[in-house]
Amino acid sequence: MAPEYAMGRLFSIKSDVFSFGVLLLEIISGKRNNGFNLSSESLLTFAWKLWCKDEGMKVVDxxxxxxxxxxxxxxxxxxxxxxxxxxxxxxxxxxxxxVKLASNDMMLPRPAELASYVRRVVAEPTESSSNDGMLSITEVTISNFLPR
Incomplete structure (x- = not known):
């Protein structure tokens, strides 16, 4: 999901481009962005770091x-x-x-560094101060609905 949509519910044609980029990296790596490496980084961050070190082939399945x-x-x-x-x-x-995918001769610009909100770091779950609910990984309470 594009960061502008996830953070502010703003949608544009560039949101689809973001999603396509994630899909392309998922196909190449054989891994899903969602839950790629729950301990530290997303697939996007992983690919970015390796590409910057000229080790892009380590991304490939x-x-x-x-x-x-x-x-x-x-x-x-x-x-x-x-x-x-x-x-x-x-x-x-x-x-x-x-056009970029179809042409091998076209020079590609250097991508900008990923923003901090694109770099997903998953926090360790913490315990709730009350016994009524649990905290999810995103620290949002999960309500247990019980009939009366």
Missing amino acids: QLLVPSCVVAEVLRYIHIGLLCVQADLADRPTMSSVI
Whole structure:
């Protein structure tokens, strides 16, 4: 889910681009962004860190590595990272994403660093001060509904 939608319920055509970027990175890695690594980081952060260190192939699902074209997969990771940039203005339009995917000659801009709200760090659950409810990972109370 695009950060602008998750934080402020704002939706635009660039929200779909964000979702496409997440999907592209999920396909390449063979892992879901949701629950990727619950101890520290999301798939997006993981891919960003490895791409910045020129270790993008570590993102790729090991079943794909023997049969993939390295330059092509690294380009797809690059495009995926362009799609998940935090600032709407920095994300490409979907039509330009299609052009980027189809053209191997087009120079791609460097993606901006992921914003702090895109970097998802999951907090450890804490105990509630009352015995009536439990706290979820997001520290939102969960009500237990019992009939009267």
